Amino acid sequence: MSVAVVADGLEKRFGATIALAGVSFRVDAGELFGFVGPDGGGKTTLFRILATLMIPDAGRAQVLGADVVRDLWRLRPRVGYMPGRFSLYPDLSVRENLEFFASVFGTTIDRERSRIAPIYSQLEPFADRRAGALSGGMKQKLALCCALVHRPDILFLDEPTTGVDAVSRREFWDLLGTLKKGGMTVVVSTPYMDEATRCDRVALVQRGRLLATDTPHRIAASFDRPLVAVHVDDRYHALLTLRQSPHARAVYPFGESLRYADARGDVSIDAVVGEVSAFLASHGFAHVRVEPATPTVEDVFIARMGAPDAEAA
């Protein structure tokens, strides 16, 4: 399989702030690759370097076989980039924005129609609306369309779904799936852990470093401690109480239940279920149900960053 991106030891600092502290990874051609992590983790700096918009302090990166610094002018027309902040012209209409980005790269909407059809067909009913007056989800679809209109071979999408509602997020990821089926390499970043599962592979990013790079399934499976879900009426007080239990490594809210991760590696899950049930019962909690939980990428992220109650702030 051919390689779309190779990064080797990328570093970047801004004054005293270290944005990237030696980042290395590779993305295969045709892959849907995700960088998952919070704001301020270094994702945006990394994307700017890969999109030829910023020069790293150290390390090197190749995109489609071209060096992002030395071969910048050869590379740029082949790269589609969607920045994290909405960066289209709010006073231009949907069609005018798209025409503008097409003309910058010497093409037209009509010539690229087949390429952008899956997305443009959703935008066309609003073709004359000002971009600034679109809903959050539609703005992101327009931005994606503008990043695609010059027929790039690879897409870099920096947090395309931040601040977008849950339904529009799903629709946006469906579009990324369609692009991938068409052979496009897509590199995307997101703060939403649930979106990690829609990628072929993900890298977990925290403070300028990659904590792990693998398939979402293998990352989730790397969780190496007993993990149980606790269903209880008074979650807040159960949370505070469970943290005092002798073998708690981390206790945190997780959707409708609490997650309890045990600190011991050599104890059976059934034993932990029994101990946690007994501990809560002995502290007067009623209607408690404890069951083994399947670890997710989010559990792994939390474990690698440090337990919520162990961190200073």
Add this chain to the structure above:
Amino acid sequence: MTARLTPGAPQPAPAIRARDLTRRFGSFVAVDHLTFDVGAGEVFGFLGANGAGKTTAIRMLTGLLAPSGGTATVAGHDVLAEAERVKRAIGYMSQRFSLYEDLTVRENITLYGGIYDLRDREIRERTDRMLARLGLERQADDMVRAIPLGWRQKLAFSVALLHEPRIVFLDEPTSGVDPITRRQFWELIYEAAAAGTTVLVTTHYMDEAEYCDRISIMVSGMIGALGTPGELKREFGVPSIDDLFVRLARPS
């Protein structure tokens, strides 16, 4: 932590009470006869897709926008006739704007204390208490822009509670922060609710919807679902609030 009532007990006045609350912009009805109560000390999730009318509703409930029809009281004050009293009774924090980045942590706290007419001694005492609780003593004289987003959000929440409001409105408070900080933020919410503060919160994280005592999901200016997360999942026969949200927001 909630204000769930025993049957027959006297009902305390709801913290928020909306009756047919409506707002039109020209011919467009952004909020369409909204009727709901939020109990004192409740954590209420106010959900909806972009454009469903959440922001318009919140602007009316916080006394910033006059309703076109209907009524609402917040902390017992009418949002139209007593908008200024509403503003004093509530705290507000949004993801987009909360603190002045070019002021230090301490200056931000002092500024908000002054805006809410706290005395100098109260401001000093509450500032010290807040910094200690957040573990921010050493950053007290740093510019807000220099501290990490997660800490900024926790500080913004504490500042919104500085004047001890009965109700706090949180508009996407956890957007873009890491999973640990999100959870720490929710523990601050639980703590405030346990102390009797009513919390109305919006979020795009559907797992956070499950953390609320009750939620509403707005669809096209109206309430499409209202209840505890457990009740709603049973009523609609869905495994998660995420699935319910998708079903309501995009009826096929």
